[in-house]
Amino acid sequence: MTQTTFIGAILSGLLVLAGAVGILDSGAADVFLEATRPDFQKISLGVVGIQNTGGPDWLGGRIEEVLKKDVKRSLVFDLVDLPSLGIKVREVSNGATAIFKQAADNGVSLLVWGKASLKETGKEADATMEGFVYDSSSDEVVGGKRYAGSPSVLRLMAHRFADELVFRYTGEPGIARTKITYVAGQGSARELFIMDYDGYDPRQLTADGFLNLMPRWSPDRRFIVFTAYRNRNSQDIDMIELATGKRWTLISYGGLNITPALSPDGNFLAFASSYEGNSELYRLDTRTKSVQRLTVNPSGDLSPSWSPTGRELAFTSDRGGGPQIFLMSSDGTNVRRLTFEGDYNAAPAWSPRGNWIAYVCRTPRKEYKLCVMSPDGQKRMQLTTGPGVDDSPSWSPDGRHLVFSSTADGKSHIYMINADGKDLERLTFEGTHNSAPAWSPAS
Amino acid sequence: MGKFMCVAAMILVGGVAVLTASGCGKKSLQSGGEAQSAQQGAMAKGGAGGGGSNGAQSGVGSNFPDTSLQAGGGSGEGLRGLDKNPSEERLGGGTLMAKADSAGSASRQLDDMRAEQAASAAAGLRDVYFGYDSWTISEEGRQALVRDADWLKANPSAAIKIEGHCDERGTTAYNLVLGEKRAKSVRNYLVELGVSANRLSVVSYGKERPFCAEHAESCYQQNRRGHLAVKAGK
Numbered sequence: 206m207t208q209t210t211f212i213g214a215i216l217s218g219l220l221v222l223a224g225a226v227g228i229l230d231s232g233a234a235d236v237f238l239e240a241t242r243p244d245f246q247k248i249s250l251g252v253v254g255i256q257n258t259g260g261p262d263w264l265g266g267r268i269e270e271v272l273k274k275d276v277k278r279s280l281v282f283d284l285v286d287l288p289s290l291g292i293k294v295r296e297v298s299n300g301a302t303a304i305f306k307q308a309a310d311n312g313v314s315l316l317v318w319g320k321a322s323l324k325e326t327g328k329e330a331d332a333t334m335e336g337f338v339y340d341s342s343s344d345e346v347v348g349g350k351r352y353a354g355s356p357s358v359l360r361l362m363a364h365r366f367a368d369e370l371v372f373r374y375t376g377e378p379g380i381a382r383t384k385i386t387y388v389a390g391q392g393s394a395r396e397l398f399i400m401d402y403d404g405y406d407p408r409q410l411t412a413d414g415f416l417n418l419m420p421r422w423s424p425d426r427r428f429i430v431f432t433a434y435r436n437r438n439s440q441d442i443d444m445i446e447l448a449t450g451k452r453w454t455l456i457s458y459g460g461l462n463i464t465p466a467l468s469p470d471g472n473f474l475a476f477a478s479s480y481e482g483n484s485e486l487y488r489l490d491t492r493t494k495s496v497q498r499l500t501v502n503p504s505g506d507l508s509p510s511w512s513p514t515g516r517e518l519a520f521t522s523d524r525g526g527g528p529q530i531f532l533m534s535s536d537g538t539n540v541r542r543l544t545f546e547g548d549y550n551a552a553p554a555w556s557p558r559g560n561w562i563a564y565v566c567r568t569p570r571k572e573y574k575l576c577v578m579s580p581d582g583q584k585r586m587q588l589t590t591g592p593g594v595d596d597s598p599s600w601s602p603d604g605r606h607l608v609f610s611s612t613a614d615g616k617s618h619i620y621m622i623n624a625d626g627k628d629l630e631r632l633t634f635e636g637t638h639n640s641a642p643a644w645s646p647a648s
Numbered sequence: 649m650g651k652f653m654c655v656a657a658m659i660l661v662g663g664v665a666v667l668t669a670s671g672c673g674k675k676s677l678q679s680g681g682e683a684q685s686a687q688q689g690a691m692a693k694g695g696a697g698g699g700g701s702n703g704a705q706s707g708v709g710s711n712f713p714d715t716s717l718q719a720g721g722g723s724g725e726g727l728r729g730l731d732k733n734p735s736e737e738r739l740g741g742g743t744l745m746a747k748a749d750s751a752g753s754a755s756r757q758l759d760d761m762r763a764e765q766a767a768s769a770a771a772g773l774r775d776v777y778f779g780y781d782s783w784t785i786s787e788e789g790r791q792a793l794v795r796d797a798d799w800l801k802a803n804p805s806a807a808i809k810i811e812g813h814c815d816e817r818g819t820t821a822y823n824l825v826l827g828e829k830r831a832k833s834v835r836n837y838l839v840e841l842g843v844s845a846n847r848l849s850v851v852s853y854g855k856e857r858p859f860c861a862e863h864a865e866s867c868y869q870q871n872r873r874g875h876l877a878v879k880a881g882k
Contacts, residue, residue: 338730348730354739361739365727372727379727394754395856414754416856419820424717437760438809438851438879444712458707461828461852464821471717477825480707484825491715494708505825521822527781528822549781552819565819573817596819612816612863641820648726 247283248374250276251308253318254294255334260323268321268334268363274403275367275381276317280605280623281374285313309341316341317370319349323356330355334362338370347373360405378647380601385608385645386410386420386429387619390638397431399447402601402644404619404632410445419597422645423467430455430465430474442476455489464508467491468515468535475499475509475518475535486520488535499537510555510562511535512580519543519553519562519580530564532580543582550576552597558604561624563588565596575609577624588626597640600624602647608632610640763880764809771799771806773876776834777869780815783829785837789874793834796876797841810834811875812852813859815868820854827852834874849879 252273257265277284287294290311292304308316319336337349350369352362361382368379383402388395395416400407411417413433420431426447433443435454442456442465456462458480465476474489481498484505488497500506504524511518515535522531527548533540544550549567556563559580566576566587575588575595589595593613600607608621619633619642633639728737774792776785785793800806812827812834831850839845859875860867 333736335734346732348732349734350730351734351736352739353736358739365737365739369727369730373730393857394757412754414757416853418824418854418856423715425715428713428715434851437757437764438849440851444715446713453709453712455709455712456707457709460850461824463824467715469717471715474715477821479825479828484828489708491712494710496708505822505829507825508819508821521819523822523825549818551822567818571817573819594817597821615863 246281248281248314249285249312250282250315250317250370251285251287251290251292251313252276253287253292253304253316255318255336256320258320258322260321260332264323264359265321268319268359271360271363271403272317272336272367275364275379276370278403278606278621278628279367279371279379279381280603281371282315287313305339305341305344308339309344314341315339315370319366321359321362323359332356332359332362334359334366336366338373360401364401377603380603380606380647383602383645383647384426385599385619385632385642386422387610387633387642388418388420388638388640389633389636395638395640397429397445399429400632402621404634407633407635410447419464419641419643421466421643424469424471424646426645426648428467430467432463432465442474466509466511468511469513470515473515473535475511477507477509486518486537488537497537499533499535500540506531508552510553512555513557513559517555517580519555519564521551521553530562530578543578543580545582546585549573554598554600554607555580556600556604556624557602560604563598563600563607565598575607575622586626588622588624589629597642599642599644601644606644608642608644610642760880764877767878767880768876771803771878773799773808773878775876776830776874778830778872778874780817780868780872781826782872783826783833785833789834790837793837794841797838797843800838800843800847807847807849807879808838809877809879810838810848810850811857811877812850812854813857813871813873813875814855815871816855816858816863817868818855820856823854824852827854830872830874834876 252269255265255269273284276282292307316339317336319334321334323332331353332355333353335349335351338347340347350366364381367381371377371379380402384399385402386397386399389398394414395418396412397410397417397420398407399410415437416434418432420429422429428444428446430442430444433441435441440462441454442462443452443454445452455474456476458478460479461484462476462478465474467474472491474491475486477484477486483503484507486499486506486509488499502524504522506520506522508521509518517532518535519530519532521528528551529542530544530550530553531540531542547567551565553562553564561577562580563575563577565573567573573594574590575598576585577588578585591613593611595609595611598607598609605624606621607624608619610617611620617638617640618631619639621630621632773796776789776792810831812831814823814827831852835848835850838848858871860870
């Protein structure tokens with residue numbers, strides 16, 4: 206998985222198209238554009254620097270680093286290296302017209318700069334950050350932000366400013382303040398954790414001492430739903446309210462109670478249960494508390510993933526032998542098989558933009574890797590390659606990234622990758638059995 | 649007043665609700681614990697439910713909160729936009745998140761597990777091993793289960809938990825289904841051998857509780873199993 210086969214992905218996409226549709230020319234252009242579109246749309250942005258106006262030496266530099274990584278990961282901006290354009294950094298203020306002209310002459314659309322301070326008076330500590338943006342197309346300082354808070358929110362200040370930039374230029378809220386919930390090992394137990402989207406600041410959510418699996422967010426980010434083994438002999442589907450730590454049991458049928466997923470409007474919980482014999486899909490109305498069975502089949506049905514409209518579900522089913530991805534309407538009608546390539550395709554995740562379904566595909570070499578397929582089955586790409594078991598893909602709310610677990614580096618850890626298979630980034634370095642990541646909605 | 653400050657801090661942060669001021673985080677941890685035990689009591693009596701189908705209401709919680717997305721949320725919530733003369737936004741600090749369970753739970757689990765392991769070791773029951781992707785019991789597995797059935801007949805008061813396990817390959821979710829298929833294969837064969845089904849419970853641990861941690865087939869073989877455990881303290 207150290208290398209992503211971008212070219213290979215395009216080629217396999219072409220082959221699928223050529224075989225399935227027989228329209229090579231227009232299809233090829235389509236696949237190529239899908240895979241690279243973020244590059245074509247990027248707005249060039251240079252970070253002049255975050256000046257340190259009081260506090261430890263690392264302060265400005267660290268905030269600048271967080272901000273630059275956020276800008277880069279947004280895939281909305283192309284982070285320009287200003288010194289390589291001959292633009293001197295750390296010498297700018299709202300009236301620095303010379304550097305603005307230099308940026309405009311070099312085709313840099315946006316310049317960002319700011320300052321930060323950290324003051325300690327007795328026990329109290331107060332941190333500030335401010336950031337401003339110059340837009341060369343309108344030749345003006347379009348605005349800025351000023352933040353204050355405790356030192357513990359320094360990273361959040363940079364994240365929040367990055368999201369304001371994304372919001373300004375796309376109308377989308379950005380992903381820099383999003384979180385990832387995941388499972389990590391504690392001895393032989395598995396507990397739930399939540400970390401920032403860039404892997405920082407992991408916090409423990411459960412301390413049951415046994416197994417907690419496959420957490421998912423509610424659409425308003427207030428709750429986490431997951432599978433818990435409360436007495437080691439049976440599974441429940443539980444829900445925790447993050448602000449209070451309150452916990453409820455939603456489903457406690459006998460047998461498997463796994464893969465819960467709340468609908469985009471939060472009105473339904475889709476889940477798999479085996480209490481009527483084998484694993485079937487059900488839908489709980491979270492307002493009336495009534496349950497509707499969605500699948501009737503002697504094989505295993507599991508892992509429901511909602512389409513962004515809430516009208517359809519992708520799921521795993523082993524009807525017909527090995528597991529494959531199927532789609533159906535969210536009332537259980539109109540079932541059809543999506544994947545036909547390979548004998549093991551599972552753990553579907555429908556993109557929030559609706560255009561891709563990511564899943565775990567077993568390759569001819571029996572490796573478990575990430576694939577994406579369009580919901581019409583016309584386009585397919587394998588995103589990861591190499592050794593290790595990849596599992597549990599989950600989309601960023603902007604649909605531009607996936608987070609997943611992999612044993613590529615030995616122990617299971619959490620990784621991020623772009624939707625086109627580029628920019629693989631490892632997010633966790635501590636702990637064991639880091640797995641089952643789920644990306645929060647944006648705010 | 650303190651509560652108001654917490655709420656205000658959360659609104660200011662505008663991000664995920666895990667970011668709460670430290671004071672209210674601590675307080676809610678306690679109230680969370682109380683609410684939880686009240687909830688468990690309610691669950692033990694069997695949750696009441698609305699209409700619904702399949703007569704399945706006994707396994708559905710009755711008092712969990714509405715998870716509906718409130719109208720008006722969505723894009724840019726919490727973001728205020730860039731300003732030419734920005735005023736100061738104060739971000740909530742001390743990002744403490746409640747730990748959603750009592751500290752006693754983990755040690756209780758550990759005690760129970762040890763008791764179960766001791767009882768199982770004393771019984772000398774044999775486990776059943778499976779092929780890759782398979783839940784079919786091999787000839788070797790059948791022989792093991794014949795001996796297990798003999799022990800069960802000789803110890804009529806013992807109840808057995810059959811755990812389905814998988815190797816690390818494949819997805820967490822599908823391995824839970826596969827593990828259950830393995831556990832049920834074992835149960836069904838024991839029933840065929842004359843063991844009463846109500847002495848046998850099944851649970852799937854998927855790939856989450858491996859016996860062996862190496863990334864090698866020798867290890868994978870060990871982990872694809874139906875493990876028989878004597879239920880302790882029954």
